[in-house]
Amino acid sequence: MKLAILGAGAVGRSVAELAGEYGHTVMALADSGGAAVDADGLDVDAVLERKRESGAVGDGTVEAALEAEYDALVEATPTTLSDAQPGFGHVRAALERDRHVVLANKGPVAERYDEVRALAADSRGEVLFEAAVAGAIPTLSTINSFGAERVTAVRGVLNGTANFVLSRMAAEGLDYEHVLAEAQDLGVAEADPSFDVEGTDAALKCAILANVLYGGGYTLADAEVAGIRSIPGSALELAAEDGRTVRLIGEVADGEVRVGPRLVPEHGTLAVGGTTNIVQLETEHAGRLNISGAGAGGPETASAVLADVGRLSPPDAR
Amino acid sequence: MSESETVRSYTVRLELVDEPGELLRALEPVADNGGNLLSIFHERGNVTPRGHIPVEVDLEATPERFEVIVEALRDAGVNVVRAGSEEYSEELVVLLVGHLVDTDLSDTLSRIEDCGGASIDDVALSAPDGTDELSSARIRMDTHAGAAEQALATVREVADEKGLDVVEPLAGGGEP
16 A cells, blocks of 8 residues: 655654555655655655654655655644644545545544544545554454444553553652653653643543544543642552552543543552553453553554554555 | 441342332331431333332341341332342542641541441551641542442542542452
């Protein structure tokens, strides 16, 4: 399949690097600094080398990348809230050309899901977004294989940064600021960690899950969100004395979306350590399922993107 | 034995025929035999496979009187599906974080108990930087029959009013 990739961060770059191995050709790669487009397929290594040296993938524009010849657009630009731009505009442009869209960007399907669905309904292109929820973990495809109407609840640890901070605080008896600084040194937390530690990122993933379970209608504003900034080490010690610990848990159940710190059994299924994510599904006939793994990371998330690309209808059937 | 004086809470699940006066007839044996009715959950919209209406009754009584009540219900021809206490009592643990001492911890605790659905078993307070700084408390409660959500709602409400953060237990999930 011919791919155009928007976003040359960790995920976009990894998709470009791995595309060949999966039998795809990268026709265009763009980010906010420029674009590289080649009707014969890009030399991905050369483009990424140029990005490393000059900071830009090429001299072209994002518009040129959107107009390139491709079968599927991979949208991996940074997640934005509210109008979800420019990601939403990219999705619209591809669907209006009857091209497929695979999203790693959470914004369009968390904040404007109903509009994305309407655009897809009018297009011969399809929209998939496995990579937008819990990185490498096959959450949405698992839900789809059971049927969304037979999944009664989804909960889990959906943010690796917050989980790293909480599990280090509990294990080492350190306070929030100390562990956060360590996480920033390790590259686990951003310089501005608020998106992760205030629960916004997990809430966006839960809004997407609610949209999938209930057929749309949810945005970030529908989620009740609390973060982990206010949790002192002493609270984790009190929890540990009782065989429990605290995790930032996102829950979608009974039409409600909630994200917040929750007490869980210290050695229970949901008390994953480090940056690991876990998704727990309650199903009508199959009981409870737990899937854990990498919730972020370039190649890990790219593998979810490329799995979606593999699920798309072939170009001639589009 | 002094044990027999202890009043406990129980939940009785009944199935009633859908006829006028049926609910009242089912409740009379409770009051007549010294049971203290706490709540009645009448699932009017639900019907059992046998076409009956399920009703859950929470009541307080001594263990002896409770046995008499269940017998009296059965004698009155009321279908008692389940009766007991243990299986319904639920432990609930929450953490509270904030200025717990300044905001009158004992008032916080008594208001949680006053909601009627919970009794506090144990409180642990940790204030490593002194009581003027942020402190944490772990509160363990026993809640009866379906009252956990009500107790949790009270905790949220009191915490919200006093500017405290609540770490709730994860409902339904987490156990291996």
